[in-house]
Amino acid sequence: MIDYEVLCERAILARESAYAPYSGFKVGASLLTGSGKIYSGCNVENSSFGATICAERVAFGSAMADNERDFCAIAIVGALDGRDLDFTPPCGICLQVMSELCDEDFEVILINSLYEHKIYKLGELLPNGFRL
Numbered sequence: 246m247i248d249y250e251v252l253c254e255r256a257i258l259a260r261e262s263a264y265a266p267y268s269g270f271k272v273g274a275s276l277l278t279g280s281g282k283i284y285s286g287c288n289v290e291n292s293s294f295g296a297t298i299c300a301e302r303v304a305f306g307s308a309m310a311d312n313e314r315d316f317c318a319i320a321i322v323g324a325l326d327g328r329d330l331d332f333t334p335p336c337g338i339c340l341q342v343m344s345e346l347c348d349e350d351f352e353v354i355l356i357n358s359l360y361e362h363k364i365y366k367l368g369e370l371l372p373n374g375f376r377l
Contacts, residue, residue, distance in 0.1 A: 247352065249320070252319075253354065256321060257356065257360070259287045260272060264287070264290055267290050269326040273300055273321070274299075274321045275304065276316060276319045279315030279316070282308070286300040286304030299335070299338065299339050302342055305342060316346060316351060317352065319351075320355075320362070321333055321335060321355055328358075331357050332355035341371070344374035347367055349366060349368030352366060
């Protein structure tokens with residue numbers, strides 16, 4: 246069973262480490278694996294913008310570097326210039342990465358400014374994801 250509260254808290258904590266000097270848009274993510282480990286990620290901006298990496302992909306990269314391949318859920322929270330945002334869904338690139346590594350029942354948990362959460366299945370957010 247997924248402890249949504251812990252996953253959300255870890256995403257909020259990860260957001261504090263974000264490097265977003267250009268946009269002020271900070272995102273934190275926490276990824277739960279089948280083994281029960283949680284991997285956190287934050288967005289890291291770059292002045293060339295194309296080299297910016299999203300929090301979700303940082304979390305997946307950390308997990309995969311630790312040889313994790315079974316993913317259950319990810320929690321995501323955003324803030325703009327220190328102000329919490331309403332629910333911050335993953336971008337298209339992150340959704341595509343998730344569809345590559347997870348099944349359609351993978352849970353995507355979005356956290357808002359009141360620290361409430363909504364839970365989506367990956368298949369709801371990306372119903373016709375590209376697959377080879």
